């Protein structure tokens with residue numbers, strides 16, 4: 338999200354009394370070099386897929402209307418007047434900001450119909466589009482065959498019309514997660530002539546921005562028969578619709594969900610269809626090489642993999658064990674390279690547990706603190722009563738202080754001995770951690786925030802040289818305490 342707002346936050350200034358000397362973590366350059374090799378052995382796939390599907394004559398009828406007099410358009414041959422009438426039937430599209438649906442023409446200008454107001458004959462399931470999306474976004478190649486992930490389902494969301502007059506667009510946002518199972522969005526662009534209106538997807542970290550473009554007007558112009566252009570993407574990825582320059586860009590959008598199922602179908606190996614490149618072999622061999630080397634963490638240690646994607650989790654206050662289970666369940670829905678890392682860690686019998694890491698950068702007299710929890714803690718400012726976020730997480734949510742000398746901070750304040758762990762980060766830090774400033778407020782396509790995207794990490798325990806395994810093979814992800 339490029340224009341994320343921050344909630345106001347007041348630091349607890351009455352506690353600023355003494356400057357506590359910061360203990361510089363000792364950096365071992367040789368170990369860092371080895372960890373860099375492991376870091377660069379993780380390759381991320383683009384977070385989207387796109388394509389074009391020809392439209393059969395019988396599938397090309399769009400019905401729409403707000404009363405019993407629905408209209409019918411053959412979208413393969415629609416006249417400008419017909420599309421204009423469709424545009425005029427639409428309501429202005431709103432979007433969500435700070436938990437409210439707002440209409441703001443500087444942020445989003447488009448028309449919309451809700452799903453009870455339209456129907457298209459074309460079926461993404463029957464055309465094979467949904468399978469193609471699933472294979473591209475969720476299936477990882479493993480030793481020449483596909484490893485099937487859970488099935489997915491789609492839910493019809495909206496029809497949108499982006500026109501030239503007035504010029505339509507939708508600025509950078511992420512799609513509001515509607516449940517913990519939602520992972521993506523599917524946009525179908527109907528075969529109606531338009532220019533502009535490309536969808537730009539963006540991933541950013543502290544230093545870099547990576548960008549991809551889905552240009553529906555160019556894709557449709559190349560087709561020699563009426564077709565639907567589609568794009569599907571992980572909905573936590575920032576995206577934006579550029580202004581339409583001419584014609585009408587008419588879209589139908591769907592939300593994509595995992596289907597929860599408890600069966601052995603999860604790891605079924607399906608016949609190879611379309612190889613999806615992944616660097617699983619490289620990652621496995623680099624990690625194995627490190628584990629085999631006696632000089633790598635000779636006494637064992639902890640790695641913390643900050644995952645690349647974000648995952649929707651409930652904002653509701655719930656008992657610890659339920660919140661913990663919700664986080665553990667995320668490991669069966671990991672996307673792309675995140676799924677690959679988890680799989681390899683388990684194969685190598687390394688005790689691996691999902692965690693959420695919080696950054697507390699609110700103290701002006703101390704560097705940012707990182708606290709690791711084994712469940713999501715909704716940050717609703719309750720923690721302000723505890724003095725600081727870090728203190729709240731440690732004292733109320735069994736948080737573990739990362740890479741800090743316990744003598745230097747919380748114990749100094751509380752006279753207690755906070756649980757602490759040393760970890761080696763396998764990711765750029767600190768942008769893939771959660772903070773009170775970034776987590777909740779965002780521009781989404783809908784206001785409801787029963788769920789938010791959370792940055793999840795994998796805490797991995799490595800045994801000493803010669804006996805690296807920290808869990809019996811196949812025991813899977815068990816919660817660990819450092």
Ligand SMILES: O=C(O)CCC(=O)C(=O)O
Pocket residue numbers: 497507512524536576577578588590782
């Ligand atoms: O039309 C598109 O390509 C994307 C639309 C979108 O981002 C949304 O409706 O949330």
Ligand SMILES: [Fe+2]
Pocket residue numbers: 510511512522576782
């Ligand atoms: Fe969107």
